[in-house]
Amino acid sequence: MKDLLIGIDAGTSVIKSVAFDLSGRQLAMTSVTNSFVTLEGGGAEQDLDQTWRDMARTVRDLATKVPDLAQRTAAVAITGQGDGTWLIDGDGLPVSRAWLWLDARAGHLVDEMRADPRDRTRFELTGTGLNSCQQGAQLAFMKRNNPDMLQRAATALHCKDWLYFKMTGERATDPSEGTFTFGDFRSRSYSDEVFDILDLTTHRRLLPPMLEGTTVHHPLSRSAAAETGLLEGTPVVLGYVDMVMTALGAGLYDPSGNVGCTVIGSTGIHTRFARTSGDVVLNGDGSGYTIAMPVPGAFAQLQSNMAATLNIDWLLGLARDVLTAGGAELSRDDLLGALDVWVEGSEPGSLVYQPYISLAGERGPFVDPNARAGFIGLSVKHGFGDLARAVLEGLAFAARDCYQAMGAVPGEIRLSGGAARSPSLRRIIAAATRSQVRTSSRKEAGAAGAAMMAAVGLGVYGSMEDCAAEWVTPLLGDCDAYDEALSQTYDALFPSFVAAHQALRPVWKAMARRPLTRISGAQE
Numbered sequence: 001m002k003d004l005l006i007g008i009d010a011g012t013s014v015i016k017s018v019a020f021d022l023s024g025r026q027l028a029m030t031s032v033t034n035s036f037v038t039l040e041g042g043g044a045e046q047d048l049d050q051t052w053r054d055m056a057r058t059v060r061d062l063a064t065k066v067p068d069l070a071q072r073t074a075a076v077a078i079t080g081q082g083d084g085t086w087l088i089d090g091d092g093l094p095v096s097r098a099w100l101w102l103d104a105r106a107g108h109l110v111d112e113m114r115a116d117p118r119d120r121t122r123f124e125l126t127g128t129g130l131n132s133c134q135q136g137a138q139l140a141f142m143k144r145n146n147p148d149m150l151q152r153a154a155t156a157l158h159c160k161d162w163l164y165f166k167m168t169g170e171r172a173t174d175p176s177e178g179t180f181t182f183g184d185f186r187s188r189s190y191s192d193e194v195f196d197i198l199d200l201t202t203h204r205r206l207l208p209p210m211l212e213g214t215t216v217h218h219p220l221s222r223s224a225a226a227e228t229g230l231l232e233g234t235p236v237v238l239g240y241v242d243m244v245m246t247a248l249g250a251g252l253y254d255p256s257g258n259v260g261c262t263v264i265g266s267t268g269i270h271t272r273f274a275r276t277s278g279d280v281v282l283n284g285d286g287s288g289y290t291i292a293m294p295v296p297g298a299f300a301q302l303q304s305n306m307a308a309t310l311n312i313d314w315l316l317g318l319a320r321d322v323l324t325a326g327g328a329e330l331s332r333d334d335l336l337g338a339l340d341v342w343v344e345g346s347e348p349g350s351l352v353y354q355p356y357i358s359l360a361g362e363r364g365p366f367v368d369p370n371a372r373a374g375f376i377g378l379s380v381k382h383g384f385g386d387l388a389r390a391v392l393e394g395l396a397f398a399a400r401d402c403y404q405a406m407g408a409v410p411g412e413i414r415l416s417g418g419a420a421r422s423p424s425l426r427r428i429i430a431a432a433t434r435s436q437v438r439t440s441s442r443k444e445a446g447a448a449g450a451a452m453m454a455a456v457g458l459g460v461y462g463s464m465e466d467c468a469a470e471w472v473t474p475l476l477g478d479c480d481a482y483d484e485a486l487s488q489t490y491d492a493l494f495p496s497f498v499a500a501h502q503a504l505r506p507v508w509k510a511m512a513r514r515p516l517t518r519i520s521g522a523q524e
Contacts, residue, residue, distance in 0.1 A: 002074035005454050006062065007447030009242060010034070010055055010080035010159050012100065013266065017058035018447035019066045022074070022460050024471030029444060030061035037097075042104030042360075045097035048086060051159070052166045059228040070230045075217065075458055076167070077450035079239035080160035082177060083133040085142070087153040087206075092165065095153045101133040104360050106141035107369045113140065113198070114367070120286060122197040127280055127290025127301070128180040131363045136181045136198045143203065156206040164238045167228075168218035172211040175292040176240040182207060185290045185299065186277045213237040214294045214457045214464070237454040244291050244300050245449030247271045250416035250440040251472050252300060253293065253464060260410030262399055262429070263445075264417035268308030268355075270364075270402040272410055274299040281407035287365050288405060294453050295464045303364035303402030307357045309419050311373065311391050312339070314357050319384065336422075339388055343424040346385035349489045352376040352497050353387075353394030354504065361508075365405035366501070370508040376500055392425050393490070396432035397497040403433065414476060415439045431486035432494070436479040442472070 004027070007018045015034050019027040032054040036046040059076075063069040083101035088094055099105075110132050113119060123129060130137060135156060142150050157165065161173045175188045182198075184191045188210070195201045217235045225232040239245050247253075252261035252273050263269040274280045276297050280290050289302040316335040323330055330338075354374050356362045361369035375390060403409040413435045419425055420439050430437040442448055452467050461467040 002072060004066065004069070004072045004074060005451040006059065006073055006076045007444070007449075007451035008055060008058070008076065008078045008163070009245070009444065009446040009450065010051065010078070010163060011242065011446070012036075012081045012102070015051070015054050015058055016444060016447055017055070017062045018444045018451070019062055019069065020448065020451050022455065024448065024452075026443060026448070028062060028065035030058045030065065032058050036100055036102075042107065044100040044102035044104075046100055047097055048088070048094040048162055051098075052163060055163055056224075056227040059230065063229050073230055073234055075235040075237055075454040076220070076230065077213070077237040077239050077454040078160045078163050078167070079242045079245040079446055079450040080158070080163065082158065082241040082243055083135060084158060085135045085138045086157040086159060086162045087149065088155050088157065088162070088165070089152055090154040096149055098159070098162070099138050102360065103138065104132050104369060106132040106137040109141050109144070110137050110367075113137070114286065116197070118197045122194050123286040124282060125184045125191050125194050126180055126182075127185040127282060129285070129287035129289070129363075129367060131367050132369070133363065134181050135177075136200065139200055139203060139206070140198055143200065150203060150206070153206055155208055157208065158241070160239060160241070161208065164236065167220055167224045167236045169221050170211075170218050171208040172238055173208050174238050174240050175210045175212060176244050178207070178210040180289050180291050185280070185292065188292050211238050212294070213239055213453045217454075217457055235454070235458065237450070237457055239450035239453050240294055241291065242446045243269055243271070243289070243302060243304070244293055246416065246446040247300055247449070248293065248452060248468075249442055249445030249448035249472065251414040251438070251468075251476055253295060253298070253468050253472075255465060258411040260403060260413045260435070262413050262415050264308045264395065264415065264419040264425070266308065266310055268305035268395060268398060268402075269302060270304070270399050271300045271302045272403065272406050274301050283365070283405045285366055285405070287363070287367055294456070301406050303405055305355065305364055305398045305402065306360050306362050307355060308395055309417070311355045311357045311395065312419060315388060315391050340422055340424045342385040342388040343392060346383070346389040348389065348486055349393065349493045350386055351378060351382065351390035352493065352500055353390040354497075354501055355391065355394040355398050356501075365402050368505055368508065370512040371501070371505070372508055372511070374504070376496075392422075392428050393432065394497070395425070396429045396490070397494055399429060400433045400494060401498060409433050409435055412436045412438065412479070416442065416445050426480055427483065427486070430480050430482040432490045434482055434487050436481055438479050439477045440472070441475045441477065
């Protein structure tokens with residue numbers, strides 16, 4: 001009996017395979033830690049063949065947890081890290097290591113391209129601000145600096161597209177990644193004008209056709225069946241980009257309400273649901289993403305902070321270093337448990353924290369590779385708890401900043417990600433955004449979103465709305481209403497948060513240009 005769906009989520013940190021029953025109950029999960037290399041000049045690259053081997057291993061491992069996995073699997077659906085450039089040649093072999101979304105080599109070229117008056121036209125077609133994460137910017141950089149590599153390439157894929165190719169032999173991408181980089185989001189098709197503005201008309205040959213996974217799938221090949229342990233011919237579904245799949249699995253799709261979805265992971269992803277292309281709000285700064293959803297006519301409009309829990313990890317790292325020096329040994333879970341205690345014992349709004357801790361700067365709601373984190377208003381009266389609260393408030397203000405760049409803040413925000421377990425963070429986000437907050441208990445939202453596409457594509461459900469009613473809605477917690485007094489405090493402080501990152505941009509730029517001085521006698 002075919003009673004299982006496998007959702008695969010090939011993320012930046014971890015590659016996961018997750019087994020669900022047809023009603024959305026998660027049965028088992030396996031994972032392999034992902035690996036990539038960083039290079040001088042901002043490069044971040046990943047081995048294509050190793051990625052395939054790691055993914056296949058997670059599926060084989062899943063069979064050790066789920067009896068008769070191969071015989072019971074109705075379909076496999078794949079999502080993965082977005083943006084980036086995965087080049088293969090005519091024989092299907094990698095041309096080079098993949099360039100990841102973390103790759104910053106195209107940053108200065110992007111500054112040049114965004115200054116071109118035609119970039120506004122590109123933005124209004126794609127609905128997406130240009131940044132160095134994207135395949136369009138990376139191909140433009142390769143064309144200028146490494147044309148031989150592009151000459152050897154036959155197809156430019158993304159992570160999930162590469163895995164789909166390895167499983168089925170089909171060269172394809174999906175409407176989400178295809179249109180937000182190279183297309184017209186309204187028609188969900190490639191745009192000749194966008195290729196011209198990016199100066200990539202001669203390289204359009206690299207772009208594969210766009211495949212709608214809720215209506216079209218391909219069979220698992222014999223070679224892929226041998227490597228994964230699944231049955232040859234098993235339907236394989238190409239999911240949308242992980243940002244959309246995670247939002248779908250966490251509750252973004254709700255045609256009945258004014259809903260947003262915030263994922264507090266390594267990055268902060270803030271998404272609002274747009275029922276039609278007419279509901280999309282394009283901001284004056286030309287930032288953010290407009291991404292097709294696997295629902296006819298619907299879109300996920302998205303702003304993404306480069307760093308969310310990375311700020312918390314940095315803060316807890318400081319605490320761990322101090323405690324370790326004093327002879328105390330605390331685990332990360334211990335420190336996370338203490339975080340709420342520190343925060344609740346501190347005064348709201350006593351500091352302003354800019355949460356731009358990533359070395360890649362910021363991409364939403366403004367694009368600045370030089371953006372950096374910092375505390376504003378620090379004095380001798382402040383303790384570690386004040387710093388902790390300010391970091392969480394900074395994440396909440398960043399969410400509000402992102403939502404306001406896409407129009408009004410949604411009336412209800414659905415939270416996902418490990419940090420959403422923090423009661424303090426939930427309360428702070430609710431108050432800072434003046435939204436009701438619900439937390440999804442779905443553990444693997446990205447894999448679930450991909451599996452939902454397979455469930456609709458196979459006809460298990462007649463529509464995505466029917467699927468979401470069973471897979472998503474029952475996992476949403478009760479609404480946490482915002483605290484009016486706390487909201488008033490944050491309403492008064494939020495303009496300072498925005499004014500600070502606007503005023504600091506020339507400072508960040510100057511600091512990025514400063515010469516580095518090596519101290520004599522310093523350790524290498």
